[in-house]
Amino acid sequence: MVPASTLSTPRRAAPRRVTAEPPFVRWLLIGVALLFLGLFLVVPLAAVFTEAFAKGVGYYFHSFNDPNTLAAIKLTFIAAGIAVPLNCVFGVAAAWAIAKFDFRGKTVLITLIDLPFSVSPVVSGMIYVLLFGAQGLVGPWFIEHNIQIIFAVPGIVLATIFVTFPFVARELIPLMQAQGRTEEEAAHVLGAGGWQTFWRVTLPNIKWGLIYGVILCNARAMGEFGAVSVVSGHIRGQTNTIPLHVEILYNEYNFVGAFAVASLLTFLAIVTLVLKTWVERKNTALRGAEN
Amino acid sequence: MANKKNSVLPGFKLTLGYTVLYLGLIVLIPLACTFWKASALTWDQFWHIVTAPRVMASYRLSFGASFLAALINLFFGLLVAWVLVRYQFWGKRFVDALVDLPFALPTAVAGIALTAIYAPNGWIGHWLAPLGIKVAYTRLGVLVALTFIGLPFIVRTVQPVLEDFDREIEESAASLGANRWQTFWRVTLPMLRPALLTGFTLAFARALGEYGSVVFIAGNMPMKTEITPLLIITKLEEFDYPGATAIAVVMLVASFVLLLAINFLQWWSHRHYAPA
Numbered sequence: 001m002v003p004a005s006t007l008s009t010p011r012r013a014a015p016r017r018v019t020a021e022p023p024f025v026r027w028l029l030i031g032v033a034l035l036f037l038g039l040f041l042v043v044p045l046a047a048v049f050t051e052a053f054a055k056g057v058g059y060y061f062h063s064f065n066d067p068n069t070l071a072a073i074k075l076t077f078i079a080a081g082i083a084v085p086l087n088c089v090f091g092v093a094a095a096w097a098i099a100k101f102d103f104r105g106k107t108v109l110i111t112l113i114d115l116p117f118s119v120s121p122v123v124s125g126m127i128y129v130l131l132f133g134a135q136g137l138v139g140p141w142f143i144e145h146n147i148q149i150i151f152a153v154p155g156i157v158l159a160t161i162f163v164t165f166p167f168v169a170r171e172l173i174p175l176m177q178a179q180g181r182t183e184e185e186a187a188h189v190l191g192a193g194g195w196q197t198f199w200r201v202t203l204p205n206i207k208w209g210l211i212y213g214v215i216l217c218n219a220r221a222m223g224e225f226g227a228v229s230v231v232s233g234h235i236r237g238q239t240n241t242i243p244l245h246v247e248i249l250y251n252e253y254n255f256v257g258a259f260a261v262a263s264l265l266t267f268l269a270i271v272t273l274v275l276k277t278w279v280e281r282k283n284t285a286l287r288g289a290e291n
Numbered sequence: 292m293a294n295k296k297n298s299v300l301p302g303f304k305l306t307l308g309y310t311v312l313y314l315g316l317i318v319l320i321p322l323a324c325t326f327w328k329a330s331a332l333t334w335d336q337f338w339h340i341v342t343a344p345r346v347m348a349s350y351r352l353s354f355g356a357s358f359l360a361a362l363i364n365l366f367f368g369l370l371v372a373w374v375l376v377r378y379q380f381w382g383k384r385f386v387d388a389l390v391d392l393p394f395a396l397p398t399a400v401a402g403i404a405l406t407a408i409y410a411p412n413g414w415i416g417h418w419l420a421p422l423g424i425k426v427a428y429t430r431l432g433v434l435v436a437l438t439f440i441g442l443p444f445i446v447r448t449v450q451p452v453l454e455d456f457d458r459e460i461e462e463s464a465a466s467l468g469a470n471r472w473q474t475f476w477r478v479t480l481p482m483l484r485p486a487l488l489t490g491f492t493l494a495f496a497r498a499l500g501e502y503g504s505v506v507f508i509a510g511n512m513p514m515k516t517e518i519t520p521l522l523i524i525t526k527l528e529e530f531d532y533p534g535a536t537a538i539a540v541v542m543l544v545a546s547f548v549l550l551l552a553i554n555f556l557q558w559w560s561h562r563h564y565a566p567a
Contacts, residue, residue, distance in 0.1 A: 018465035019458055026378055033374040036367045040439050041392050044404035051407055090313045097306035101298050118546040120500025122520040123539045127321035130328050137324055184300050194301035223397025225503035243399040250403050262400040269395035277388040
């Protein structure tokens with residue numbers, strides 16, 4: 001399509017196009033949109049940091065000098081450190097099966113992979129309590145063998161895996177479907193083995209999609225609250241992740257402490273947004289170069 | 292079964308097998324177990340639990356506030372998408388990236404931040420207090436939190452459609468004598484309808500299950516400001532597993548219906564926008 005701007009260059013002084021709004025309408029719309037976003041997005045962001053530093057910088061850093069806070073940070077890294085790689089491997093495997101082969105029930109499979117996104121976080125945690133809890137289906141067996149899942153670290157990891165389940169898969173499936181299978185087939189015909197084809201041909205092609213999925217998956221894994229809250233049991237220094245620790249501090253009226261720890265998560269969210277925007281830009285640049 | 296006619300590539304059995312196994316272990320078996328647990332209740336018991344007055348009040352709040360929040364986002368989401376696609380202004384890229392904040396910010400953080408702002412002594416709350424408007428610890432607070440959570444959905448479903456929108460259609464309308472508002476209302480908006488509906492349903496579904504951002508600002512008074520997910524947690528903490536399971540089944544059925552609706556809407560909009 002010829003850009004409309006090239007067509008109108010000879011008549012540079014022409015009045016505004018018929019498909020543009022008058023300037024005051026334009027500025028009014030921009031103003032209202034920015035006001036709405038400012039009120040709902042910028043003000044909460046600013047509030048986190050203002051409250052965190054309400055008693056000064058020294059007090060802010062003092063909030064982190066607490067073994068329970070450090071334990072919560074450690075547990076969050078453990079949960080994300082297990083959930084993200086597992087869902088990554090799953091995402092790649094699912095996308096390979098779905099994009100490179102034809103089989104019946106593919107649409108159903110894609111819908112089922114998306115399922116955890118439509119389940120309430122609270123229900124996501126509860127299903128594991130019903131399964132592994134003391135009155136659960138297989139819980140008594142595990143307890144007999146001295147394996148604690150609910151109100152312990154394995155439950156938190158499971159709940160985290162569940163809520164972040166679709167992130168990588170849903171990025172990779174459409175991407176690999178769009179890329180087709182000709183490049184892999186060419187590699188195969190030229191004598192490359194399965195792994196060789198994957199590492200040398202597929203992975204470079206899906207690299208940015210994979211990174212994108214991992215960024216989103218990690219943000220959710222570290223920030224999940226509802227699902228983890230149900231399975232955690234809130235044992236201080238043992239089964240509290242950062243978001244759960246924020247809740248405890250907040251409910252104890254230790255607002256500065258709560259917001260100081262929350263500012264870590266806010267920082268994570270900002271880093272996530274920056275990385276995400278960077279990958280998006282990188283990705284369109286790559287796509288532009290290919291075409 | 293591997294369809295070798297269609298693909299010479301290896302790894303079909305391995306990857307599909309792993310996908311189905313992992314999906315089954317993490318998602319399908321635990322979910323099925325919930326329905327199985329619920330089936331231990333008789334129909335009368337189940338009905339009695341899920342229609343108790345306190346539970347009904349929580350549905351009204353959860354469904355009502357989610358619907359209103361999605362409606363607010365429908366209007367402002369379209370406005371934000373429009374402004375981001377059609378206009379140029381300073382800081383646009385920054386604003387565009389910021390729209391995803393509710394996806395990236397942990398819900399607990401959003402919850403305490405919104406509560407701090409809208410509490411009677413908060414930045415916005417202290418302006419509203421003299422007017423007699425209480426936000427924190429009321430239903431209005433629930434609405435604010437759910438609006439925050441659903442904000443990106445409509446922007447992100449409408450934005451790509453608006454970007455691909457063929458401006459010549461608007462030019463035709465204008466050349467046929469329609470004014471700007473008529474063009475928008477009669478030509479542009481109908482084209483955006485599937486995307487708007489998809490975004491609305493996504494935002495509604497997300498708000499319905501939301502827990503973290505709401506519990507801090509809601510005040511959690513039974514019959515008044517108690518959302519359904521919180522009720523499930525309360526029942527679990529009281530070790531009332533049958534009660535929690537029954538309500539969870541109602542929530543799950545609602546989620547599945549919404550998921551089907553979203554899939555249908557996406558199929559519809561793909562058909563709608565498919566080049567002729």
